[in-house]
Amino acid sequence: MTTRLLVYTRTTDYRHDSIPDAVTAVRTLGDFTVDHTEDPTALEAPLDGYAAVVFLSTSGEVLTPAGRERLAGYVESGGGFAGVHAAACTEYDWPYYGDLLGARFARHPALQPGKALVEYRDHPATRHLPPVWDFTDEWYDFRTNPRDRVHVLATADESSYDGGTMGPDHPLVWCREQGAGRVFYTALGHTSEAYRDADFLAHLRGGINWAARLED
Template sequence: MSAPHIVVFTRTTGFRHDSIPDGVEALRQLGGEHGMRVTATEDPGELAAALPGSAAVVFLSTSGDVLTDDARRALRGHLADGGGFMGVHGASTTEYGWPWFGEDCVGAVFDGHPELQPGVVVVEDHDHPATAHLGDRWEFTDEWYNFSVNPRGRVRVLATADETTYTGGRMGVDHPLVWCHELAGGRSFYTALGHTSESFADPDFRRHLLGGLTWAARLA
């Protein structure tokens, strides 16, 4: 049996995160360690061609309008056929003009963030590979994304932000930060974390990514 194929997409037309190369390298390493073949691209044509037969696609801090019509059709078909999707950090700042992507693929749309600062992630669901290794409270440094609508009720929330531990939160006591769902047919996982290069060297964050990816790809 051939190794599961993971496609990592990193195109940006808006803000570009300096951490993208570190994220790609982390995913390549995790893939190599766990029997996955990882392809990274910023070309929507290559993305569309690579999606059929792939186990999962990762949108790693993408931003703005990054897809062609062909790539949009390929992504919808990938999920409709049971393929997996993982969105990391800036993925929720992508394809604002295509409601399906934000609402049914990612699960929520980015709506600003405060300055980079330490805070606490509250893990509320430990029965998922992305959070099973974490304690109830996880200290982290990130941008603490706000979202235009709270996705709870449409998605399975795995972790939230404790807004009392940082400044600039706008969602209140229930601020989802990590979730999963199957709204588009296949498995989708999203984590708002991952702004800094340092995060991709953090063992807990790497296990968080690996858990999300293997779940989305139906390998866990």
């Protein structure tokens, strides 16, 4: 049976120019078929045929009430969910989504180079990375520190860039379980260049595969 991912990129707020490049990149990441949509009714249909649902730089309120119910039921019953970058800027009016993802976006400084500190190496999303990962991104700050609700994989080194406001403990990448399902989130992925970076693509592949239970 062919493994399928549902990649959702609907935006009702800020829209990232990198979305087309991101979707193209995800199609190359593994032995799975990608169904890409921005139609909210696609989330109202049964999701059981998907190994994971990926919110890829979504923003604003992107689901219908029926879609919210369907997504929650899918994850609670064992489905995989992966959020990339602006997925944390999504569904502010739905409390469950904030719990599912682990944290909500608050602000970001200017796009700039910085350093991510890999905290946990025994995960498919981070095991290939150096202990200190040089990257260029927006270095999202979150409304709350999610550490007590998630398994942190990497943090932002705020001393390596300007404008961070979370302090020395600044989670950036994490995973968690929700019901019987798995959730992975990475705050990275703002630029089109990220989706041509070998380390970032391996990072994304590992996170999605983990959420989809394709790689343990």
